Amino acid sequence: MKHLFIFIILNLIFLIVKSCSENGVKPPNTGQDTTSHAFTWRIDTLGKYPSFFHDVTVIDENNIWAVGEVTTDSGTYGGAHWDGNKWHLQKFPWDGGSSATPIRCVWEGTDNNLWVAAASIFLWDGEKLNMKWRVPSFGKGVEQIWKIAEDNIYFVGGLGTIVHYNGSSFKELNSNTNIHLRGISGNNKGNVFVTGYEQNGDAVALEIVNENVTELYRSIGPANVPQGNYGVFLSVWTGDEDAYFLTDAGLLTVNIQSRKKILSNNHELTYPFARHDIEGQAGNDLIIVSGRGKAVHWNGSTWSLHTEMFDQYPNQTLTTYGADYRSETVAYAGPYQFGNKAFIVIGKHN
Numbered sequence: 001m002k003h004l005f006i007f008i009i010l011n012l013i014f015l016i017v018k019s020c021s022e023n024g025v026k027p028p029n030t031g032q033d034t035t036s037h038a039f040t041w042r043i044d045t046l047g048k049y050p051s052f053f054h055d056v057t058v059i060d061e062n063n064i065w066a067v068g069e070v071t072t073d074s075g076t077y078g079g080a081h082w083d084g085n086k087w088h089l090q091k092f093p094w095d096g097g098s099s100a101t102p103i104r105c106v107w108e109g110t111d112n113n114l115w116v117a118a119a120s121i122f123l124w125d126g127e128k129l130n131m132k133w134r135v136p137s138f139g140k141g142v143e144q145i146w147k148i149a150e151d152n153i154y155f156v157g158g159l160g161t162i163v164h165y166n167g168s169s170f171k172e173l174n175s176n177t178n179i180h181l182r183g184i185s186g187n188n189k190g191n192v193f194v195t196g197y198e199q200n201g202d203a204v205a206l207e208i209v210n211e212n213v214t215e216l217y218r219s220i221g222p223a224n225v226p227q228g229n230y231g232v233f234l235s236v237w238t239g240d241e242d243a244y245f246l247t248d249a250g251l252l253t254v255n256i257q258s259r260k261k262i263l264s265n266n267h268e269l270t271y272p273f274a275r276h277d278i279e280g281q282a283g284n285d286l287i288i289v290s291g292r293g294k295a296v297h298w299n300g301s302t303w304s305l306h307t308e309m310f311d312q313y314p315n316q317t318l319t320t321y322g323a324d325y326r327s328e329t330v331a332y333a334g335p336y337q338f339g340n341k342a343f344i345v346i347g348k349h350n
Helices: 002-022 308-312
Strands: 039-046 048-060 063-072 075-082 087-090 105-108 114-118 120-124 129-133 142-149 152-157 162-165 170-172 181-186 192-197 203-209 212-219 233-238 242-247 250-255 261-264 277-282 285-289 295-298 303-306 322-326 329-336 341-349
Touching: 039 087, 039 308, 063 105, 063 329, 063 341, 075 341, 105 142, 114 142, 114 152, 129 162, 142 181, 152 181, 152 192, 162 203, 181 203, 192 212, 192 233, 192 242, 203 233, 242 277, 277 322, 285 322, 285 329
Parallel strands: 048 105, 048 322, 048 341, 181 233, 233 277
Antiparallel strands: 039 341, 048 063, 048 329, 063 075, 075 087, 105 114, 114 120, 120 129, 142 152, 152 162, 162 170, 181 192, 192 203, 203 212, 233 242, 242 250, 250 261, 277 285, 285 295, 295 303, 322 329, 329 341
């Protein structure tokens, strides 16, 4: 009986330690210095109904592209370009045509080219869209792009679509899922992670290694952390050492090598508004942007809540669709007042 009692106590201690390691209140300390929480924000609205931005890419603070659909009295545009001083509306004709093409996602190429997707994959050369990969069937359109190098680009989208470009050809990978893939992020070491979910709550997190796709997590229904269910996997950002998954249960940080998990579920992360996209520049410089225009910044030690955009446009009038954070510049965009205009926020990290 004495041995049984000791066995039970040791197991309880193990479970407590395990729980603490997997349910912390903040991401692991990276050992880096903390970064500033200070941002200078601006917001612009463009077009009239129906207008929205679906995605944005930051090349630098004076070179930002937002894509979607902007309706004006002079016509419909597929996006806009920020040159550091003002926005320039841009049509994206296909094969020299004059009609605007709705763009779902965007990433910079080389020599001012842009990788974009409007279901199929295109390369914008500054004058027209050149189709590079045609969607094979209905529902398998591309939603997000992640470029590691010119010869290493990934595209993800509907019905579990994952397409890899090696610099000369495109290859559709077997994801072993039909879940709508909505997020992708990688690092220069070649670690690539993908997230996706359906409206019924089914969700998945995937890892890609050498064009092989493996499933890391699958969730069905609401989050139940004790059972290893983190709910919907909304987005992911990948650093050199850790992958950061934005989930219904909070921010799940997974060490890439050890696979040790820490769940950050303090109040600033579990507000319903702070749950749309996570972007970063380093483990001590992460930002979560919300569906109402709010943002939460991690500086390596503490979280800071930014409500400037929400305070200016309250009552759920801003809906974030896409975001990017590079070159000390964060940008996020979507529809304003349910599509009455397109909005884009630019924040300069001070």
